[in-house]
Amino acid sequence: MSENKTAVDALVDQMLDQNPRQREPREHERFRGDYPIVVRGLENCFGEQKVHEDLSLEVNRGEILGVVGGSGTGKSVLMRSIIGLQTPSAGDIEVFGRSITDARPDEEIGVRNRWGVLFQGGALFSTLTVGENVEVPLRQFYPEMSTRMREEIARYKVILSGLPEEACSKFPSELSGGMRKRAGLARALALDPELLFLDEPTAGLDPIGAAAFDRLTRELKETLGLTVFLITHDLDTLYEICDRVAVLADRQVIAVGTIPELLETDHPWIDEYFNGPRGRAAQASQARAGG
Ligand SMILES: Nc1ncnc2c1ncn2[C@@H]1O[C@H](COP(=O)(O)OP(=O)(O)OP(=O)(O)O)[C@@H](O)[C@H]1O
Ligand SMILES: [Mg+2]
Numbered sequence: 001m002s003e004n005k006t007a008v009d010a011l012v013d014q015m016l017d018q019n020p021r022q023r024e025p026r027e028h029e030r031f032r033g034d035y036p037i038v039v040r041g042l043e044n045c046f047g048e049q050k051v052h053e054d055l056s057l058e059v060n061r062g063e064i065l066g067v068v069g070g071s072g073t074g075k076s077v078l079m080r081s082i083i084g085l086q087t088p089s090a091g092d093i094e095v096f097g098r099s100i101t102d103a104r105p106d107e108e109i110g111v112r113n114r115w116g117v118l119f120q121g122g123a124l125f126s127t128l129t130v131g132e133n134v135e136v137p138l139r140q141f142y143p144e145m146s147t148r149m150r151e152e153i154a155r156y157k158v159i160l161s162g163l164p165e166e167a168c169s170k171f172p173s174e175l176s177g178g179m180r181k182r183a184g185l186a187r188a189l190a191l192d193p194e195l196l197f198l199d200e201p202t203a204g205l206d207p208i209g210a211a212a213f214d215r216l217t218r219e220l221k222e223t224l225g226l227t228v229f230l231i232t233h234d235l236d237t238l239y240e241i242c243d244r245v246a247v248l249a250d251r252q253v254i255a256v257g258t259i260p261e262l263l264e265t266d267h268p269w270i271d272e273y274f275n276g277p278r279g280r281a282a283q284a285s286q287a288r289a290g291g
Contacts, residue, residue, distance in 0.1 A: 031096040031114075036061050036195055036227050037082055042091035044077050051077050053251040055091070064221055064228040065256075066238045068273065069248030075231045076120055078248070079197050082229070083117060095195070113141040116188030120199035120231070122180045124172040130158060130183045131168035137190040153190065161186040162216055178209040182216075189220070196220070199231045210234060214241050235274075235282035247273075 037059035044052040051074040059065050067075050080086035082093055084100045093100045096111045116137075124133050134154035138145055158168050161182040172180055181201055188196060198217065202210035218241045221228050232238065238245055238259065246256040249269050255262055262270055273279055 030225075031061065031194055033097055034061055035059060036096055037229065038092075038094040039078075039082065040092045042078070042081060042093065043089045044074065044081060044086065045089050050251060052081075052088070052091075055248075055252045057246055057253045057256065059227060059229060060244070061227055062221075062225060063243040064217065064230055064241055066242035066245040067229065067231045067248065068233070068238065068245060070269070073248040074251070075248055076199055079117075079199055079229065079231060083115060083197060084112070113137075113191050114193055115195040115197060116191060116193035117197040118181070118184040118188045118199060118201055120203075122172070122184045124180060124183055124187070126172050129169050129171055130163070130175070130186070131155060133172070133183060134158060134187045134190050137187065141191060154186070157186040157189045158183070160189060160220075162212070178205050178213070181205065181213060185216075192224075194226060196226050196228045198228060200233065201230070202232065202234045202237055207236075210236065211240070217241055235278055236285065239282050239286040 035058045037057070039055060039057040042052050042055040043050070055078070057078075067078070069075050077086055081088050082095060082100065084103070088101060091101065096114060098111050100111075124130075125136065128136070131151060131154045134157050135150045138150045138153060142150075155165060155168055159165060163179060163182045163186065167175065167179065167183065172183065175183060185198075185201070188198075201217070202213050205213060214237050217228060217230070220226060221241075230237070230242065242259075244256060244258055245262060246253050247262065247267075247270055248254070249267070254267055255265050255270060259274065263274055274283070
């Protein structure tokens with residue numbers, strides 16, 4: 001046991017030598033405000049097409065916020081705006097109390113390494129193994145970290161995401177769709193984020209795989225204290241794990257609240273979505289499960 005402890009101590013010492021910034025106890029770095037994400041008056045245009053107009057949203061710390069809306073309503077564009085990959089034509093976005101919209105893309109704002117992203121479709125590097133994929137953000141943000149430590153952390157994240165250890169040496173093309181999602185999740189968790197963005201994480205998974213992924217998301221949120229921005233079309237996911245749901249329509253977030261609160265609103269899209277055949281089935285299954 002004591003040998004293990006020494007090895008761990010050595011690793012931590014090495015980490016601190018290489019990244020003096022990390023001498024700050026993690027506790028003090030963590031965001032303590034109420035809203036890790038605040039969006040105000042957001043506008044996004046592509047040529048003539050206005051995707052968002054005066055869109056506002058606050059995400060509560062520690063919640064899983066489900067984000068729903070018809071295809072093409074701008075859910076992914078909203079996520080890309082929040083993580084600074086899409087420059088809005090108007091509006092302000094703050095993440096952890098820092099403005100994303102005022103910063104230049106290359107500017108050090110000290111928050112880019114505090115979130116993890118699972119892009120729609122996975123977006124894994126096909127020429128890298130799963131383990132190497134997870135190492136990418138580590139290499140990017142901690143260039144001096146030793147290869148051995150990077151590999152160790154990557155291996156741990158792969159296991160944390162529910163994949164067998166052997167998956168580390170596999171290429172994305174050798175994995176099933178569900179495993180690729182988990183590999184993407186492992187990469188999103190590489191930097192111990194406080195904030196996790198998931199774009200359609202259960203799309204294309206079989207119902208059992210989707211439910212397992214949902215449980216994993218919930219467990220990670222609870223054990224790691226994450227805030228999760230979860231774009232989904234999956235009604236079961238909304239009922240099972242989301243604390244609140246934000247609805248995108250008409251270029252804005254037209255409603256945000258718990259599902260019972262949303263059912264109180266009388267917007268036709270919300271009504272159709274939750275009270276249509278699929279919405280009712282998800283509701284019934286939730287009631288059967290006693291949730
Ligand atoms: N880079 C881009 N250039 C031009 N138009 C874009 C770009 N990215 C998104 N759009 C347009 O913005 C709109 C919103 O796209 P977005 O990908 O956010 O939709 P979404 O709500 O995520 O849909 P889905 O549920 O199908 O994933 C779409 O009409 C899309 O064509
Ligand atoms: Mg999308």
